[in-house]
Amino acid sequence: MKLERIKSAVLFCLVLISIVLTTQIWLNMPIEGIFIISKKTEETSNFLLTPNVEKASFLKPNKLIINNNGNHTLLLNKTEVSMIYERILEDTKNMLIAALGATEGIEIEKYECDYIQKLRAGQTIELQLPFPYDYKLFTYILGVESPKWQGIEHIDAVLVGYYNNNLYLVDKENNYIFEFKSKFLKSNVRAMVDMIYNSKPYSYIFLSEVDQERYSDNVLIPVNIADHSMWKLSAYPESYGYTPESIAAAFFKDKDPSTLRSIIDSEGNIVYTDGEKQGIRISKTGLIEYVNYQTKLESNNSKFTLFDAVNIATNFVNSNLGFPKDSYISSIEQETVNNELYRCLIRYNYRYEGIPIINDDINMDNPIEVEIVNGEVKRYRRIVKNIRITEEEKILKNPLEIIDILLMRLNHYKNIDMKDIRIEDMYMSYLEYGIDIPTSMIPVWVVEIEGDFKDAGKYILNAESGVILYEPY
């Protein structure tokens, strides 16, 4: 009788185990601790290239989109989902490292870029990168020493099929999508996506699915956001609360502060110089500029690569005030002389709760810039803000109404033919305004208009009222 009871208990346990595992395997309901190893979130703010943080941490997408049978969701790196967001990025990076570094066991197929429509109609996550990454730089940042696949030139986006674990690299310039298939490619992305869908995220639509002529395939807008609101923010310059001397000391670490020369210019900016080779200027608005006077702008045939430039720039920022949270490389400009790199401008951006920040100085919408000339830092500019939430809510206008307002401006007031107007991109941002500290930051829509007319460029519209706050002139 006792043996029978033990048998029954064992059988009951087996049933319970089958329920748990069936739930996990078939229904994607992850339970931390079983297959999904719980992971402590690492504090990655302020430093990107510290020994504890891998280089790939500043390889971040502009947009992270979840495609699910024709439904789309833009996943923002908000505090409540940051663990899932980071996990998706990490899994994707691991898949990229496995696929690009593998010497065997990978099948690769090539499609034309139109294939992305099919991928979006399926079950994929899509990481749109801020700019087309040079393939070699991309693999270098990922730490893939000798990438096997040499036919790829640029990477504009990365997609992962979260049911089949296939990996896709999009090269728009050459009109290719590369598909990587292997039984070795594995990820937990499907479980992460399931968690996101449990939280009932907003639905988005790609406008190119409706009208390819007028909207590029980057334009993704939320629908049914009539009841959605965002907080107004307030911002303080990062230098607020610090004396100019202490900021200068951070730059001139090897100098005695008493030996530095300082002047105040006509606009009230404070300039410090060591009298030999370098100087910094601290403005009232929070702009901090560093210049190395000795580095000449002409090419001196010093050999340095794009990888060196990224390393030099990132290490320089790390040692001089560091990176704000959720920073990433937003663009890279290169100049060559006789096919040799001699100048490189690397820009970094950061986001607040997944939303990019546009500073009061519109021309410096990438808040951190480092210019490398002949392998040395020539110039470094940054205007970083410490952001706080206010109690004021802003109700957002339907983005289709925002587009209507802009098209009316272009068509009715500027007499531009509707057929000539093409919307290249559209995304939410926070725009800073105001003179007094703290300044305010309000939610805005940024719309990038493409076309062969002088009014093409970036427009900024108040997300609450639809008023055009900035337009090209």
Place this chain on the structure above:
Amino acid sequence: MRLHHKYMKYLLTISLVLVIMISSIVNVHAVRLENAIPVFDFINGVEEIDKPIIYNNRELSIKGKALEGTVITITTYWHQVDKGKTIISKNKLYEEDILSTGEWILQYSEEFQVGLSGIFGASVPVKPGKNKVVIASDTGESYEIEIEYIDNRKITEKIFSDMFDKVDLKFE
């Protein structure tokens, strides 16, 4: 009900096999996408879709194109099915069910005026089972699609609850 241990063993063994089999079938069926949701184009037309679209998302994105000024009405209906017809559609899943059967129940209706963008879009909720979406313009044209939403999680929850709810798992 109080189970005798020899019957309990049979019950548990059968449930073990059933859980694995049913949830596999449900999941494979639900993951498959038969047709993409079309773009409702009131300018160039839409190819007709004559069979229900198998769908596994509780939100459905409706998008389309029309001339500026057109008023578009999006209406959705859910098909209320007979009690106890199948294990999937059995009415305990749907709290607001009443006794009537085979009826289309209005779920959502909203009007949109198309602006200069020439685009309209909405996200509408769908319920497990058959759903009908009607997109009509004030010019008299309309499109209709049928969607069969299979919520694999609800189905499995239902299977589990039906199996174990009334079972007193006390050993004798």
